[in-house]
Amino acid sequence: MKVLVPVKRVVDYNVKVRVKSDGSGVDIANVKMSMNPFDEIAVEEAVRLKEKGVATEVIAVSCGVQQCQETLRTAMAIGADRAILVQTDEELQPLAVAKLLKALVDKEQPGLVILGKQAIDDDCNQTAQMLAALADLPQATFASKIEVADGKAKVTREVDGGLETLEVALPAVVSADLRLNEPRYVTLPNIMKAKKKPLETLKPEDLGVDVKPRLKTLKVSEPPKRGAGVKVPDVATLVQKLKNEAKVI
Ligand code: AMP
Numbered sequence: 001m002k003v004l005v006p007v008k009r010v011v012d013y014n015v016k017v018r019v020k021s022d023g024s025g026v027d028i029a030n031v032k033m034s035m036n037p038f039d040e041i042a043v044e045e046a047v048r049l050k051e052k053g054v055a056t057e058v059i060a061v062s063c064g065v066q067q068c069q070e071t072l073r074t075a076m077a078i079g080a081d082r083a084i085l086v087q088t089d090e091e092l093q094p095l096a097v098a099k100l101l102k103a104l105v106d107k108e109q110p111g112l113v114i115l116g117k118q119a120i121d122d123d124c125n126q127t128a129q130m131l132a133a134l135a136d137l138p139q140a141t142f143a144s145k146i147e148v149a150d151g152k153a154k155v156t157r158e159v160d161g162g163l164e165t166l167e168v169a170l171p172a173v174v175s176a177d178l179r180l181n182e183p184r185y186v187t188l189p190n191i192m193k194a195k196k197k198p199l200e201t202l203k204p205e206d207l208g209v210d211v212k213p214r215l216k217t218l219k220v221s222e223p224p225k226r227g228a229g230v231k232v233p234d235v236a237t238l239v240q241k242l243k244n245e246a247k248v249i
Helices: 037-051 068-078 094-108 127-135 188-195 235-244
Strands: 002-006 009-011 033-035 057-064 082-087 112-116 139-149 152-159 162-169 172-176 199-202
Touching: 002 037, 002 094, 009 068, 033 037, 033 068, 037 057, 037 068, 037 112, 037 139, 037 172, 057 068, 057 094, 068 082, 068 188, 068 199, 082 094, 094 127, 112 127, 112 139, 127 139, 127 172, 139 162, 152 172, 162 172
Parallel strands: 002 057, 002 112, 057 082, 082 199, 112 172, 139 172
Antiparallel strands: 009 033, 139 152, 152 162
16 A cells, blocks of 8 residues: 655744745745644654555655755655655645645555645645545545554544544545654765655646636734833732723723
8 A cells, every 4th residue: 555645844843934025925044944743743654554564655746846855855855755746836735735645646546645734834734635635535634643554544532521432444644743754864875865755846837737826815923012011029019000900800
């Protein structure tokens, strides 16, 4: 069984992003970029499935600019066998990515597609669901446990106030939540090995997909600045201020 893992290149989660002065978006010039953290979890899960003998091949896919190659090399250093870059400089929205992934699902026929539950840059949480709809595959989102056996996947999902366990027939689309696993550290020998693994580059046109954006960002703004705090001398003053100024008690 092949496992396809889409990985997105995003601003590193440690970077404090700055909104561009014209409010058109976030400034990503000279900013550290990394693999979306949920996608690292997805790659780790796919590699563990291969190590257990459940999966035969793990294919990492990234859609975007040429530098996404670095993200794909990281996926291969974690343990993916090969990678596909769908290269474009066009801004990609979740629907366009889902269409590209659908074309790759048709081409590669994976038994499982494991995506991240959401990309930390756009926070869309849409691509997995759109892919499942376009490819007409069952979906199980926000997975915290995946067990594959007898052509089915048993997926435990974190829902409000508890856990839900679903069974989906394979092929299926699953999205990875934070507690699915803890991705391994990438070692230097594996980084070196990853450089030799195959990386195929395609264009959206090769897959017959029109990736033009459908949504227009009207404005991006910083959250309002917090006012300065005050120090109170004692509890009595605190209570008095909470009662009479903040009016919360
Ligand atoms: P989103 O719907 O944008 O929050 O993204 C959810 C997941 O879809 C991500 O965690 C990735 O697994 C996948 N994804 C989104 N955009 C891309 C992309 N440009 N290339 C590869 N995978 C992507």
